[in-house]
Amino acid sequence: xxxxxxxxxxxxxxxxxNALMFIILIVxxxxxxxxxxxxxxxxxxxxxxxxWVAFALIANFFIWLLFYLFSDxxxxxxxxxxxxxxADQSLKQMLYYGYGxxxxxxxxxxxxxxxxxxxxxxxxxxxxxLFLLPLQFATGLMLWDVKxxxxxxxxxxxxxxxxxxxxxxxxxxxxxxFFHPYLATLGHTPTAHIKAMITGYEEEHEECDAPVAPAAxxxxxx
Numbered sequence: 001x002x003x004x005x006x007x008x009x010x011x012x013x014x015x016x017x018n019a020l021m022f023i024i025l026i027v028x029x030x031x032x033x034x035x036x037x038x039x040x041x042x043x044x045x046x047x048x049x050x051x052w053v054a055f056a057l058i059a060n061f062f063i064w065l066l067f068y069l070f071s072d073x074x075x076x077x078x079x080x081x082x083x084x085x086x087a088d089q090s091l092k093q094m095l096y097y098g099y100g101x102x103x104x105x106x107x108x109x110x111x112x113x114x115x116x117x118x119x120x121x122x123x124x125x126x127x128x129x130l131f132l133l134p135l136q137f138a139t140g141l142m143l144w145d146v147k148x149x150x151x152x153x154x155x156x157x158x159x160x161x162x163x164x165x166x167x168x169x170x171x172x173x174x175x176x177x178f179f180h181p182y183l184a185t186l187g188h189t190p191t192a193h194i195k196a197m198i199t200g201y202e203e204e205h206e207e208c209d210a211p212v213a214p215a216a217x218x219x220x221x222x
Contacts, residue, residue, distance in 0.1 A: 003201040006116045008073070014064050015197055021057045022177060025050060029170055051144060058137050064129070075114040079126060089119040101186065111202050121183075128176075132169055139166035 007015075028050035031040050041049075068074035080086040092108040097120075101107070109118035117125060142149040142162045153162055187193040188203070196202040 003203055004111055004113065005200055006111055006113050006202045007196055007200045009200065010063075010067055011073075012197055012200060014060060014067070017060055018057070018064075021053050021060065022173065024053045025057065026170075026174055026177065028053070033167065033170075054137075054140055054144075061129075061133060061137070073114060076116050077122065077125060077129075079122070080119065086119060090123075093118050093120050097186070107188075116202070132172065136166065136169045136173075139163075139169070 027040065028046045031038050031046040032043065032050060035043055040046075068077060080089070089108070096105065096108055107118075139162050142153050143159075143166060146153060146159060153159055156162060184193045184197075185191070187196075192203055
């Protein structure tokens with residue numbers, strides 16, 4: 001068992017702050033959207049909290065972006081442009097998630113500080129961080145001040161289109177917030193990835209033991 005430092009302190013602070021703000025936005029978003037079904041807080045309170053936390057999340061996103069733009073650890077997010085290699089690695093990872101891990105087979109991906117995401121995780125985070133989250137920010141800003149952003153709203157088809165996109169991405173993130181904790185339990189122990197996001201260190205599991213010499217094996221049987 002070896003320990004690899006994969007999550008620096010800024011990343012850990014960003015991650016847990018992000019998680020907290022996501023939860024608050026989901027709760028307030030549900031209250032705003034389904035006012036007749038829930039009464040956790042007043043509509044005005046939900047809107048005010050939702051807006052302020054949304055701006056904090058946008059700021060947190062740019063902290064993440066700046067950290068990775070000026071850090072050599074941004075290699076963890078680099079796409080794999082070799083299509084054949086990407087397909088091969090992705091297939092192996094899917095087979096591992098599909099049945100390999102249930103049979104005790106080794107994970108085909110080995111973590112290091114510059115390659116902490118397997119191919120499937122890397123593609124997912126690229127979609128989340130570089131497409132869906134910025135799109136959610138943009139639609140949220142338009143809905144926050146419709147009058148100010150009216151030209152842009154009209155450009156994309158009107159308020160109904162902007163609102164629909166915002167809600168659909170919101171629904172995706174709700175499911176993601178349930179799915180993400182499950183993914184966090186898929187280390188060599190159920191808490192390995194969670195501990196790594198607290199301490200910064202990922203425990204790299206030894207996939208196989210050293211072979212037993214024939215003589216020693218015979219002695220052990222004796």
